[in-house]
Amino acid sequence: MNILVTGATGFLGKKLSQDLLNEGHTLYLLARNEKKASDLLHSFAEKHRKQVHILLGDVSKKGLGVSENDWGQLSQKIDAMYHIAAYLSFDPAQKPQTYEVNVEGTKNTLQFAEAISSPRFIYVSTAYTIGTETEGKEALYNPERSFVNNYEETKCLAEHVVFSYSDKMEIIIVRPSIIIGDSKTGEADTTFGLYGLLKGLRVLKRRASRADGWENQKYRILVDVDVNSNLVPVDYVSSVLVAALTHGEHKEIYHATNPVPPTQQLVVDCIKEVLDFPNLVPVPFETDELLSEEEKAFNASMSLFHSYWKRSISFPNDNTKKLLQKVGQSELQMDKEMLIGIMSGFQKQTVLT
Numbered sequence: 412m413n414i415l416v417t418g419a420t421g422f423l424g425k426k427l428s429q430d431l432l433n434e435g436h437t438l439y440l441l442a443r444n445e446k447k448a449s450d451l452l453h454s455f456a457e458k459h460r461k462q463v464h465i466l467l468g469d470v471s472k473k474g475l476g477v478s479e480n481d482w483g484q485l486s487q488k489i490d491a492m493y494h495i496a497a498y499l500s501f502d503p504a505q506k507p508q509t510y511e512v513n514v515e516g517t518k519n520t521l522q523f524a525e526a527i528s529s530p531r532f533i534y535v536s537t538a539y540t541i542g543t544e545t546e547g548k549e550a551l552y553n554p555e556r557s558f559v560n561n562y563e564e565t566k567c568l569a570e571h572v573v574f575s576y577s578d579k580m581e582i583i584i585v586r587p588s589i590i591i592g593d594s595k596t597g598e599a600d601t602t603f604g605l606y607g608l609l610k611g612l613r614v615l616k617r618r619a620s621r622a623d624g625w626e627n628q629k630y631r632i633l634v635d636v637d638v639n640s641n642l643v644p645v646d647y648v649s650s651v652l653v654a655a656l657t658h659g660e661h662k663e664i665y666h667a668t669n670p671v672p673p674t675q676q677l678v679v680d681c682i683k684e685v686l687d688f689p690n691l692v693p694v695p696f697e698t699d700e701l702l703s704e705e706e707k708a709f710n711a712s713m714s715l716f717h718s719y720w721k722r723s724i725s726f727p728n729d730n731t732k733k734l735l736q737k738v739g740q741s742e743l744q745m746d747k748e749m750l751i752g753i754m755s756g757f758q759k760q761t762v763l764t
């Protein structure tokens with residue numbers, strides 16, 4: 412198939428592009444940064460490069476800002492589009508950019524899909540369009556709900572924009588939870604989510620370990636240890652997206668989530684092991700006034716995540732289970748060993764760089 416992908420230079424987009432190339436598809440990758448696009452192209456094996464066409468463009472522009480020549484070449488030629496590009500920021504100060512890329516960018520990409528007559532449009536959303544609630548469903552959420560941040564809200568609004576095109580093309584939504592590295596290699600080219608926490612803890616440890624007797628000192632992190640953290644490996648998310656290409660159903664929503672997510676206790680245990688940080692201690696949020704200045708500063712820097720560390724959310728995945736069955740795959744099963752392997756992969760990469 413001829414497939415157009417937005418966001419291919421990103422964490423998930425790279426993995427998906429590689430998987431689609433392995434399946435023999437021809438790819439049209441929309442990228443806004445020429446250098447990143449060239450690096451991406453060269454990251455593919457030479458035998459695959461002739462299957463790849465780079466389109467320079469920007470989803471926040473009308474017509475995606477692609478040249479007339481590219482536009483003409485694509486008309487009637489694309490069998491499916493994956494819209495992955497997004498602005499991943501929880502920062503309220505970045506609300507305008509978040510809206511522009513995630514909502515307006517999705518509108519522009521759908522208009523483009525219609526103009527070139529793409530018959531299928533697969534949108535990568537997030538499981539956290541659920542907002543502040545705790546019982547998820549593989550169906551659209553009412554956007555008149557409360558959200559933890561603008562990112563969640565813009566992704567929810569974008570899902571509605573995608574559904575508004577359902578009489579013009581086949582539309583499918585895939586909602587990943589918190590994406591972590593590859594389950595086999597641990598590779599993770601991202602600083603988002605779990606990796607923001609890992610980076611922060613590594614800096615804390617480096618700084619703290621300069622002090623005498625640091626190994627007897629405790630470093631407290633505010634987290635509810637009984638709450639689940641819905642971590643999902645990038646290769647699993649990509650496999651759901653690949654299955655959706657051929658077996659996804661029109662107007663269906665698929666949770667690419669972890670059916671048995673680890674508790675935060677397990678996540679912290681794995682972090683302690685991987686970062687060699689045994690004196691890290693999870694403590695309840697109510698203990699925050701007892702923290703040292705250093706601990707307060709660290710925990711304040713993680714406050715954007717606190718809402719996710721205080722409540723378990725259930726994400727039913729019946730649609731995804733059925734979808735994967737059709738391609739002979741089963742839902743994710745992630746154990747402690749896999750989680751340690753993924754985190755270790757990240758630690759190795761960042762130690763090298």
Ligand SMILES: NC(=O)c1ccc[n+]([C@@H]2O[C@H](COP(=O)([O-])OP(=O)(O)OC[C@H]3O[C@@H](n4cnc5c(N)ncnc54)[C@H](OP(=O)(O)O)[C@@H]3O)[C@@H](O)[C@H]2O)c1
Nearest residue numbers: 418420421422423469470471495496497537587588589590
């Ligand atoms: N990471 C997660 O934990 C997670 C969880 C749930 C859902 N998701 C969703 O999964 C998708 C991929 O996430 P990710 O982690 O791979 O993000 P990422 O690494 O930040 O990649 C984002 C991609 O979007 C591109 N992009 C951003 N603004 C653009 C614009 N104006 N025009 C064209 N391209 C633009 C980026 O291009 P540049 O390389 O030029 O910046 C990059 O290729 C997103 O839709 C996200 O909402 C992610």
